[in-house]
Every structure is written in C-alpha cells, then in structure tokens.
Amino acid sequence: MGDPLGIGPEVVVKALADPAVRDGARFVIYGFSGALHAAAERAGIDPFWWRVRRGSGLEASAAAHDVVLVDAEPENAETGLDRSTVRAEATRAGGAASFLFVEDAIRAAKGEGAIEADGIVTAPICKSAWAMAGKGKYPGHTELLSTRFNAKRTRMMFESPRLRVMLVTAHVPLMKLRDIITIGRVSDTIDMAHEACERLGVREPRIAVCGLNPHAGEGGLLGDEENRIISPAIVVARERGLDARGPYPADTVFHAAVAGKFDIVVAMYHDQGLIPVKLLAFDSAVNATVGLPTVRTSPDHGTAFDIAHKNKADSGSMKAAVRLATRLSVASASAAGG
Numbered sequence: 001m002g003d004p005l006g007i008g009p010e011v012v013v014k015a016l017a018d019p020a021v022r023d024g025a026r027f028v029i030y031g032f033s034g035a036l037h038a039a040a041e042r043a044g045i046d047p048f049w050w051r052v053r054r055g056s057g058l059e060a061s062a063a064a065h066d067v068v069l070v071d072a073e074p075e076n077a078e079t080g081l082d083r084s085t086v087r088a089e090a091t092r093a094g095g096a097a098s099f100l101f102v103e104d105a106i107r108a109a110k111g112e113g114a115i116e117a118d119g120i121v122t123a124p125i126c127k128s129a130w131a132m133a134g135k136g137k138y139p140g141h142t143e144l145l146s147t148r149f150n151a152k153r154t155r156m157m158f159e160s161p162r163l164r165v166m167l168v169t170a171h172v173p174l175m176k177l178r179d180i181i182t183i184g185r186v187s188d189t190i191d192m193a194h195e196a197c198e199r200l201g202v203r204e205p206r207i208a209v210c211g212l213n214p215h216a217g218e219g220g221l222l223g224d225e226e227n228r229i230i231s232p233a234i235v236v237a238r239e240r241g242l243d244a245r246g247p248y249p250a251d252t253v254f255h256a257a258v259a260g261k262f263d264i265v266v267a268m269y270h271d272q273g274l275i276p277v278k279l280l281a282f283d284s285a286v287n288a289t290v291g292l293p294t295v296r297t298s299p300d301h302g303t304a305f306d307i308a309h310k311n312k313a314d315s316g317s318m319k320a321a322v323r324l325a326t327r328l329s330v331a332s333a334s335a336a337g338g
Helices: 008-016 033-043 092-109 127-132 141-148 174-180 183-199 214-220 225-239 250-258 270-281 316-335
Strands: 027-031 050-053 067-071 119-121 155-159 164-167 206-210 243-248 264-267 286-290 295-299
Touching: 008 027, 008 033, 008 316, 027 033, 027 092, 033 067, 092 119, 092 127, 092 141, 119 316, 141 286, 141 295, 155 183, 155 270, 164 183, 164 270, 183 206, 183 225, 183 264, 183 286, 183 316, 206 225, 206 250, 214 225, 214 243, 214 250, 225 243, 243 250, 250 264, 250 270, 264 270, 286 316, 295 316
Parallel strands: 027 067, 050 067, 119 295, 164 264, 206 243, 206 264
Antiparallel strands: 155 164, 155 286, 286 295
C-alpha cells in the first residue's frame, strides 16, 4: 500500500476498483484498513476486498478471494495514523508501516508466508520516512528488494507507451558516478535491457546507449568516460550479438527513441533517464526492477503528500504497474512451464 499518509491507498483502491485491471489476477494488499477505507470513501468506491488480520492464521484461506487485504493496523492502539487528525507528511509511523508492508510482500514472493505471490506491485514510499523509522540504509524499494532476494545485479527499467529506459545507476549522488560506472556495469545493463525487451515481446531489441557527459564527451573534450568506459562496454555487448549503439548525446537520443529508432535507451544515471520518461508519460509510466527472481513493478511517481487525502490522485500509473506485473508474471510462468 506504500506510505499510508501518501496517495498510495488512493491509487491502490482506484486501480483495483477497475474490473479491467482486477480481472487479470488475484490480489493481496498489504496495508492498513483505515487508510484503505478512507480512500475508498473519498472516491465514492464501495469496498470490494476481503479483510483478514495480519498474523491471524487465516491469510491462506482468504487468498481464495479476488482481492484480500492483509490488515496490519493494530487493534485498539494509537498508530499515529488516525485519519481524523493525520497530516500528509513524512513520519516515523508512516515509514515503519510502509517498510513492514514491503517486507510482508517480499515474504509472499519468496514463498515464506501463508500466501504465495507471483509478483509485487509497490505503491510509493517516502525515503525520509524510512530513515525516520531506522531503515535509512535502504535508499528505496530497489535496494531493499535486491538485498532480500540476494540479487547480484538489478536495474531499474521504466516502461511507458512512448519510451522505455533502463538505468545503469539509480539512487546515487552525481559526484559518485565516476566511481560506480564501469565497463562491466554498463555492459551488464545493456545485456539486461536486451533480456527485458525480449520478455516484453520485442524481437531483436534495438538498444541506444547514452553518454555520461554533455554531447557524449565531444570526442574527449568534455570528459573521457565515453571513450574509456561506455564505448568499450558497447563493443562487448555487440560481440555478444546485441544490437547496441552509441554512446549518444542524451539531449537528442530520447527524441530518436520516441520516433521509433530504438526499443530501449540505456541511461547512465537517474535524472538523465527519468526526466524524459516523466515528461512524456507521468501518469502512465511504470518502474520495473529487472534482475530479481520475482516480478516487481511500481507506479512512476512518489507519495505526493501535497494532494494526499484529497481524492485528487490519478491512478493511471498504478493501473499500468498492475497490468505490467500481471503480464510479466504470466510470461514468467509460461517460460517456466507453469
């Protein structure tokens, strides 16, 4: 459900209230009943989920229903999240709750709990709230999931109707990029971008690779990372038979991709890839973590505390995240012979 003080409860309710979204799978929501009911009431949506209390021992039997809420809200206890007095902001209580929800979902995806899941869709969390709750070692969902699944290499990919992007680095300060971007890391990202496109049904993916510096280094005048790191990584990828090209200046390559010349763009850092995605598809883009042994997607927006609890959130990105998770889960099951 994400941070219960943000728009997570609202976009979850609105997305799963759509029969066209809900018909694709059965769903388990990890969250708080109060936040979910409040969001439904504000949106004029009748509750459509079956509620079971976390730790009651009834979770497995409840999973037969189309939508189940595993309610972690303490009974007769002050949670700090009372809907009549709560303010939409980063809090320790919100961070602790949203971290708990993700941990429960991870256990389900690993087959360690009463409910087994084929994939995870995460609603937005607040990184500073996680830090307040003592979970600051994880900058976000991706890092937590990578740790819990012991995944050796994971990448963030963004899927939208007009543009697909994968990041070489994610939540990293710009000043540290020089120490993180290596030939192997760029080459691995190109390889994972190729595999991800194939899973999405793209045959012979065409991969564009961004440079790191302005004008892709301008032949070394504006930086040597292109010649020293990125170009050799592209050579390695091409030797593997992948259609990888570049490095291209980031200020033009996304236009080429949107025009249909490439199936995916490999960007060197977070904002380089996310600015064009959010500009073109803020309400329809989806974040998928590639490299995990399970499917994980999320909407491409944050907690939006400024509009939380006002029934103003657009659920388009959450709907797209649910649809993509369903699609990838079915593809994974088919590939495994399930």
